[in-house]
Amino acid sequence: MIMSVFHNWLSGIAGGNYFVYIKRLSANDTGATGGHQVGLYIPSGIVEKLFPSINHTREQNPSVYLTAHVSSHDCPDSEARAIYYNNRFFDGTRNEKRITRWGRGSPLQNPENTGALTILAFRLDEEGKDCSAVDIWVCASPDEEDVIETVIGEVIPGTLISGAAGQILGGLTLQHAPVNHKYAIPEDWQQRFPSGNEIIQYAAGHYVKKSDDPDEQLIDRRRVEYDIFLLVEELHVLDIIRKGFGSVDEFIALANSVSNRRKSRAGKSLELHLENLFIEHGLRHFATQAVTEGNKKPDFLFPSAEAYHDVEFPVENLRMLAVKTTCKDRWRQILNEADKIPQVHLFTLQEGVSHTQYREMQEAGVRLVVPSPLHKKYPEAVRAELMTLGAFIAELTGLYADLP
Template structure:
């Protein structure tokens, strides 16, 4: 039940006008280090993009409020603050942008959640103004983390992933589609699983440009590539599943193999598509 709630939440975020920020919570983020500056680290450039009104030095430490809602845990909404600590321009030393005041009961500041994969979805303002709300999910299990990493690739501690939700989480909506059997695969692919580059090269010959927008073109290319990937996957995996398994270990081995291949594809797909479009 909870997994379906989580998956629906991700799909909703992916399909609406959100900017997502994904990372594993560090000990400094959650306060596990006991340090003075406790709070989730968010790069200055992201805060600048989401809260343009505070990007100035006309006054000391300009700030703006936003509503922080945690969908993964049962805790009250809080009024977080995006602030530009700009005292360097007023004779002191500090010059950084942060989002603070997540609330005492927030899972973002629970030391037990150190290392947890976390998504912050900032609702973008249609007119380009300040973001007024952020929706948060702190993963509570490896199952939840696997859902995300299958779509975007492995997220290692210290890595920061951010961008428009449709681009970052687009693979999640693709996973809901049934296998498309309209493609005629090369004969040798029936004997071996092709590389990501081979699938993308093959997909290029089946891609029809329906938009002049580069982002939409990229998403369309990834849809075609994913359709073909699923067809190849079915070709190599479905018969094994139909034959059944002699032991639980055999089943787990196949499941891990499929999951790892999907993670690998998701992690490399965007890079390979960008490389192919440049050449």
């Protein structure tokens, strides 16, 4: 029933005059870090586009109100406020635009929704005046998130997607991020779309070399590889979109092709980066997609599949690492992937979890491995319990130092 409602909601938004803004809620957005943020972060340029009347310095802190309705949850409408804090031009230093006052009980302000994929659909004014209403959907399950990501590709924590609803939800938007044209991609890629591993190998020549820390390296490498993927995608798709389509079938075929490619990249990119970093930093004893009980296939098994199935190998020396770009709700999927290992490790790029989510993971025997630059995005009380990628690699290289 909920999925049907969600599909209908998306169809209505895609077919209407809406501007959508899509992101995963960070711990700062929801208040899970305990900070004093004023709510969901929305870039200044988007606020400026949607509320042109406040984009001036004729008066201090101009603002306008709009109705905020939440279609995904049962909560009352609120009167949100778009405001330009322009104190720098008067008696202060602040110079930013925000949308505040989402209302008591809003899912945008619930720490338990940290990591949730969220869509804000702003209804555009036909005459280009201020937007007067926004309709909100905060995904409550992986199934709902899959509906969106099947169309637009993986929504990586920390990235923002915005644009005309018809384009974004039609699956052919290339506006996930500004395309960086500084890379001179191989000539044969103009004729064929390279594999994920080929892109990563090519990207290796463009990584920033200043750090030997695997946590910082991972963040940098993901960024560079994603930039190159977007550039190659634009090369293969943009001209087709500009020329238009002879039929609906042609449009759907291209949209499906783009969607499938994005899903394929999302599923393997992070694992490939980790595999390369393991080897680079001396961790060579691991297996990918090894089979455990019931034909389960954890992302990484340490030190090997043979050791896992060897009754004489010490169980306390076995490790499993699952890889999830986001871990909200999805962390439960990994609990039974290696029955012999009581505490499993989960690598994620999610920008924070709530206290409740973290304690549930902890009680289920899940240890979070998070790149060190993202630790500050987690509640202060749990930061010390997070494991860095560097610490994970160091522990295992030491543990298996005597293995042949």
